[in-house]
Amino acid sequence: MNESQTKGETRPGRITLEDVARDAGVSLATVDRVINRRPGVRQKTVARVEAAIARLSYRPDPLAARLARNRTFRFCFVLPRGSNTFMSLLEEQVRHASDWLASQRADTDIVHADTFDPEALAGALDALGSAYDGVATIALDHPRVRAAIDDLSSRGVAVVTLVSDAPSSRRLHYAGIDNTAAGRTAGTLMGRFLAGRSGRVGVIAGSLALRDHAERHFGFAQVMGGEYPGLTLLPVREGRDDRERTEAIARQFLADTPDLVGLYSIGAGNRGIGAALEASGRADDIVFIGHDLTPFTRRFLVRGVMDAVINQDAGHEARSAARVLMAHCWGEPVVADQERIRIDIFIRDNLP
Incomplete structure (x- = not known):
């Protein structure tokens, strides 16, 4: 002094x-x-x-306290294989979050698995054993996957579900949007954009085995059935978030349904749906609503092929999963409001 x-x-x-x-x-x-x-x-x-x-x-000072305790943690993110544009954006954000985790004395690995296949996803989780302190994974709400999450938890591995949840498992936290609300939002937008028109609406999911897709479909159907009786939902088709498959389904909807007035894309594959609409010459007549702002959905919004995109912030989800795992390992509190993932709505006029 x-x-x-x-x-x-x-x-x-x-x-x-x-x-x-x-x-x-x-x-x-x-x-x-x-x-x-x-x-x-x-x-x-x-x-x-x-x-x-x-x-x-x-x-x-939390970081100083961590340094004094001389602990290093290991985390693993289990992400999908394939060309899903949103999941590619998510993986990019996970890599950014890994840089922050490294500054917090945590090493991060990324493992890829077929998240549409419960046996493959569960096998990937099982293979992690006790090598990690925390795992963040895209989840299937399937008994085999829930058991794999529970096994990790029983071995002292904290599990955060990312984007798609398995709520009855022993996972620590879910980093994602309220997907039923997102589906209801899509239903309200569809009904309002159609403004009293009647006809049929096609629905394309990646897979209803994914809880986020099932919940979006549930919410969408709730609003359509309860508030817009002039609109009839066609049976949902699954494209496994693949561009070529979803394009083929969209082309079939367009060819087989003269009174088609709307298309709702629950998952990925929007590039294929947009291509089918542009090729048909009916893009101006059909309301097309989908999820996740990517370079492709942005382009379709600008062109007027898509009418609205319901978005979840991939960066927020990756950072939230990282923060929750880090806080759990250090025994620190989680700020619930900070980890709540918002539902964003984008139209051509408010693109960021």
């Missing part, structure tokens, strides 16, 4: 343990014992240290 600084005055910048020790007139080791509730300190000294903490408004 210099001559111009008296006891109780603080230096500029973050208050440190050294500041607390100096203010209380004790050693740094004593302050550390008081803060960590270790024995061997007289009650009178404890009171002096606690008074100094209150007077200086000391707040622990």
Whole structure:
């Protein structure tokens, strides 16, 4: 302390343990014992240290505490194989989140699996064993996958489901949007854009085995059936988020359904649907609503082929999964509002 600084005055910048020790007139080791509730300190000294903490408004530095504990964690993200554009964006965001995790003393691996195949996904999770402290995975709500998540949890591995949930499993947290609400939002937009027209609406999912796709379909059908009786939903078709498959399904809808007035794409494959609409010459007459803002859906919005995109922020989801796993491993609280993933609605006029 210099001559111009008296006891109780603080230096500029973050208050440190050294500041607390100096203010209380004790050693740094004593302050550390008081803060960590270790024995061997007289009650009178404890009171002096606690008074100094209150007077200086000391707040622990989480990273410094982690460094002092000299712990390093290992995390794994299990992501889909394939050419799904949104999942490619998600993987890019996971790699960005991995850079942050590295600064927090956590190493990150990425493993790819067929997330449409419950046996393949469960096998990938089983193969992780106890090698990781935390796992984030795209989930299938299937008994085999739930069992694999539960097995990881029983071995002390924290599991966060990402984008698609398995809520009855022992997963720690779900990082994704409310997909029933997203489906209902799509239904409301479809009904309002069609503005009293009657006809049939085609629905294309990736797979209803994915809970996010099943919940979106449920929400969409709820609104369509309850609020727009002039619109009839065609049986849902599954394209496994593949561009060529979804294009073939869209072409079939267009060829077989003269009174087709709308198309709702629950998952990926929007590039194929947009191509089919443009080739048919009916893009101006059919309301096309889908999910996830990608370079392709952005282009279709600008061209007027798509009418609306319901988006989930891949970066927010990746960062949320990383934060929750990190907080769990350090025994720190999670800020629920920070981890809530918003539903965004984009039309041509509000593209970011």
